[in-house]
Amino acid sequence: MKKINGDLRTCAPTWDRATGPCNISNAYPKTDSGEYWCEMGRTQRSNSVNITVTDGPVILESPAYPLLEGDNVTLLCKKKHAHPNFTAEFYKNGAFIGISSTGKMMNPIVSKSDEGFYKCGISKTEESPESWLAVGRADAPPQVLRLDLYLVFGIGFCILMVIILVLLTGIFQHQKHQQTTRRHIEETSLTPRVSITNSTQAMRTLITRSKVDESS
Secondary structure, three states: OEEEOOEEEOOOOOHHHOOOOOOOOOOOHHHHOEEEOOEEOOOEEOOOEEEOOOOOOEEEEOOOOOEEOOOOEEEEEEEOOOOOOOOEEEEEOOEEEEEEOOOEEEEOOOOHHHOEEEEEEEOOOEEOOOEEEOEEOOOHHHHHHHHHHHHHHHHHHHHHHHHHHHHHHHHHHHHHHHHHHHHHHHHHHHHHHHHHHHHHHHHHHHHHHHHHHHHO
16 A cells, blocks of 8 residues: 555555565655555555655655654765765754764664654755654563563672671670670689689688687
8 A cells, every 4th residue: 555645556456466575666756755654454554654755856765654753864965976974963752863974873772752754955056855853662572671670680689688697697606605794704703713712711611620620
């Protein structure tokens, strides 16, 4: 199927019954520039591609198929019978977005906000027709990436908790060992004092008894 200036039609009179490609020969701007896609049973539809045909001297080469967020894209401004390297201005939705001395504009990371109509101009006098750049949202990869990040963070958190638990257990055991050692030292240091005290009391008892015996 193709849509030209809002008019929906088949690519060729017999294309709705054929399985082959949609061939465009002797393309003309008014009859062949537009949106193209294929369908099966009116229920399944492919992505659309945008084809721009011009008879002017300047064209903008851009991807006809939709890009996904995160893809890279290069827009190339070309002019018939021109030097390979020339200065070109680039526009998006009619607004100036940049200038290049090589006729190329690169975008390494495409986002949904980059979707729109693009064109290029040379010397502010010659411009290419507008080309539609479609950008689709890549929903699945970020979700997988998000799950992977959650898994990594969860494993890291568990490992950190185990390390903290081991450290706390080690500190507790060390303090307990120090308390046991300190108690043992204190008990050991008190034993001689008790023995000396008992010996002194025994000597005093013997002396007292001796004095009593002498007096009697």
